[in-house]
Amino acid sequence: xxxxxxxxxxxxxxxxxxxxxxxxxxxxxxxxxxxxxxxxxxxxxxxxxxxxxxxxxxxxxxxxxxxxxxxxxxxxxxxxxxxxxxxx
Amino acid sequence: xxxxxxxxxxxxxxxxxxxxxxxxxxxxxxxxxxxxxxxxxxxxxxxxxxxxxxxxxxxxxxxxxxxxxxxxxxxxxxxxxxxxxxxxxxxxxxxxxxxxxxxxxxxxxxxxxxxxxxxxxxxxxxxxxxxxxxxxxxxxxxxxxxxxxxxxxxxxxxxxxxxxxxxxxxxxxxxxxxxxxxxxxxxxxxxxxxxxxxxxxxxxxxxxxxxxxxxxxxxxxxxxxxxxxx
Numbered sequence: 070x071x072x073x074x075x076x077x078x079x080x081x082x083x084x085x086x087x088x089x090x091x092x093x094x095x096x097x098x099x100x101x102x103x104x105x106x107x108x109x110x111x112x113x114x115x116x117x118x119x120x121x122x123x124x125x126x127x128x129x130x131x132x133x134x135x136x137x138x139x140x141x142x143x144x145x146x147x148x149x150x151x152x153x154x155x156x157x
Numbered sequence: 158x159x160x161x162x163x164x165x166x167x168x169x170x171x172x173x174x175x176x177x178x179x180x181x182x183x184x185x186x187x188x189x190x191x192x193x194x195x196x197x198x199x200x201x202x203x204x205x206x207x208x209x210x211x212x213x214x215x216x217x218x219x220x221x222x223x224x225x226x227x228x229x230x231x232x233x234x235x236x237x238x239x240x241x242x243x244x245x246x247x248x249x250x251x252x253x254x255x256x257x258x259x260x261x262x263x264x265x266x267x268x269x270x271x272x273x274x275x276x277x278x279x280x281x282x283x284x285x286x287x288x289x290x291x292x293x294x295x296x297x298x299x300x301x302x303x304x305x306x307x308x309x310x311x312x313x314x315x316x317x318x319x320x321x322x323x324x325x326x327x328x329x330x331x332x333x334x335x336x337x338x339x340x341x342x343x344x345x346x347x348x349x350x351x352x353x354x355x356x357x358x359x360x361x362x363x364x365x366x367x368x369x370x371x372x373x374x375x376x377x378x379x380x381x382x383x384x385x386x387x
Contacts, residue, residue, distance in 0.1 A: 087367035090363055117318060121323055122343055125320060125324060125327070127229070131224050131225070131241075135242055135246060139220065139250065
């Protein structure tokens with residue numbers, strides 16, 4: 070972080086946010102956030118949304134009949150490969 | 158791929174295979190991590206090796222082990238149950254075609270995950286989502302863009318986020334936004350990996366992710382007002 074960051078206004082900080090996301094650096098350590106409550110809260114909201122999304126999606130079970138459909142599709146492919154003489 | 162026996166019972170119930178293929182332990186954890194299923198690497202390797210020779214029972218075991226993770230991935234990426242089922246089927250069909258080419262350069266679960274993502278991306282491309290020129294194709298109309306001014310913080314968001322509202326907001330994201338949001342924030346891919354997968358720049362991936370998060374924030378801020386009107 071440079072001293073330039075410390076002097077940037079909210080508009081400038083916001084325009085840099087996409088670049089800051091995913092850099093591995095903690096955005097909350099950014100100098101602008103040390104002195105700007107509004108931007109701190111804004112970043113906290115975005116991070117809270119991302120964290121909530123990570124918790125949102127459980128691993129779910131596909132329907133039982135899906136395997137039957139897959140087996141039928143494999144069988145169909147193998148039959149057509151056999152008819153055309155192509156190896157699978 | 159040799160001709161195989163397709164008169165198999167469902168993969169979760171396969172007593173004839175247990176003598177030479179370990180019965181998979183059902184993975185019910187939310188992590189979806191193959192190793193967390195409690196299946197040893199040796200068992201995975203044996204099952205995989207058999208499946209690569211065309212053994213249909215072994216392939217059924219692989220399906221049983223990985224179906225939840227792949228189905229859940231497809232569901233997150235497209236947000237539609239019927240389409241997720243179709244994509245899961247297509248992913249395992251692709252796996253059946255390509256499994257002999259797996260050389261073990263990465264973990265099998267990682268390789269399969271990537272294969273499934275590619276299946277979803279191919280489907281999205283066919284539906285007209287150009288992932289080559291993400292900037293143009295995925296850019297929402299001006300009136301759909303998240304506002305540049307971020308306004309006052311919303312204490313409702315920094316407190317507890319309404320689960321239903323967030324689900325709806327993610328489902329309503331434009332396809333391109335949802336794709337990158339899911340890959341980065343939920344599946345945990347880095348921007349450089351996403352850029353490779355989607356054939357776009359790293360900056361583009363970062364930009365789309367930021368816009369997706371802004372869009373979700375906007376949706377969550379308006380949700381309580383929408384609910385109040387009902």
